[in-house]
Amino acid sequence: MAQAHATSAQGRRRYERHLPADRRRALIEAALRSLARSGAEGLSIRAIAAEAGVSVGLINHHFPGRMALIAEAFRHLHARLSEAVQAAVAAVPDDPAARLKAYVRANFSPPNLDPDLLHVWIVFWSLSRSVPEIRTVREETYAASLDVVESLIGKAMAAPLPPIEAQRGSTRTSAKATPRLLAIGLTALLDGLWLEWCLNPATFRPEEGIALAQAWVEGLLLQREISP
Amino acid sequence: MAQAHATSAQGRRRYERHLPADRRRALIEAALRSLARSGAEGLSIRAIAAEAGVSVGLINHHFPGRMALIAEAFRHLHARLSEAVQAAVAAVPDDPAARLKAYVRANFSPPNLDPDLLHVWIVFWSLSRSVPEIRTVREETYAASLDVVESLIGKAMAAPLPPIEAQRGSTRTSAKATPRLLAIGLTALLDGLWLEWCLNPATFRPEEGIALAQAWVEGLLLQREISP
DNA sequence: TGTCCTGTTGAACACTTGTTCAAGATAGCA
């Protein structure tokens, strides 16, 4: 067996040097895998180092402390998931209502629809109480998600009613709600459904969750342009 | 200073004996206080023992292990919160729609509306992945909550439409949804709102959360008796 | 007052944790 990279007289080389940027990224991804695999137990330096195939000391060489790595990992995860959702939304015809529905569906599809992901997020919520660094990331990522939904809802409500719907009677029941508040509501509904489905996928089927959220969206669309 | 209970020559007595049932209950309540105060860090035997004012050894004398105590604590907490909500529902006139709305309001009021409570619940979710005993409790308590909501929704949808609403045009948009699935949806919406409000009470005001959930309920009531 | 059951204590145990840091090894450059 050829030892293409062997340099030591004893045999294979002990480790491979990487550029700091590459190593940092590898550590971030190992941290996410460790959290997905083991939840809160996967938070330990040793679990992450083992997942990355490096020694425990390396983490504190590339990050000021364990929580700095974890905070970066959460930022990275949010970005990845958010990009997947927004790509799904952009892939749909440029109709505000259709895009809002695509957003709902994408939120309830892979890679979001993964019980392991919930346990990463539970750790996130747990740490956001006591670790200021993590709290900041939590609030940043939540605000970013909310902006996306708020924009989708704002456009969908500004669009004219399709003719068939416009002939129906008015069914306005709730007082005026801003797109931001409605975005908070839709996000809460999706998060709550996601939470319960991940905790116990036997409770309901993904299509049922999507149907519940789509019904919410349809109720919203029917109420547009009816405020006094 | 009178030492009403002093028996030792050295001074106050070292401890007080209790009936096992009383001590078990005190330990359960101390565990809940510890979790509320410190989140996941409050899970430790020493934190709970300190909160209860007893030694570390006592917990394993009254419970087969730490997780048995924690499981009991979650059962106890669910019962307490559930009773508070159901009392609020029962205090309202015997009208199905009014009771459903009272349920929503009670879910977004003290003692439920408490950020510390969320962090107890986050520990609950976290443990339910790896500790079978806790997973069982989680599923039991979720199912019990769902039964309550399902019953409220079933009654509200079976009731006749009030005359004013009945004259309006039909606005049915979603396919048939069972009371159980609708209960899952309402529970998810309430949980999602509760989660976000507890993580960051600055995101929205409790009344706004109640308004969002009440709007969901009103949309539901309008759609009753319209299925083919 | 004395006895005894058992609720209660806290030291001891083996283990895991995050961080530090001296020592070693790699790979690019001269």
Add this chain to the structure above:
DNA sequence: TGCTATCTTGAACAAGTGTTCAACAGGACA
């Protein structure tokens, strides 16, 4: 073929963890 900057290792440390168990002591009873 060195030389060197720095990436990487892993032992060491103090502080924490859950559980066990011999010994203690409270308080009801005789």
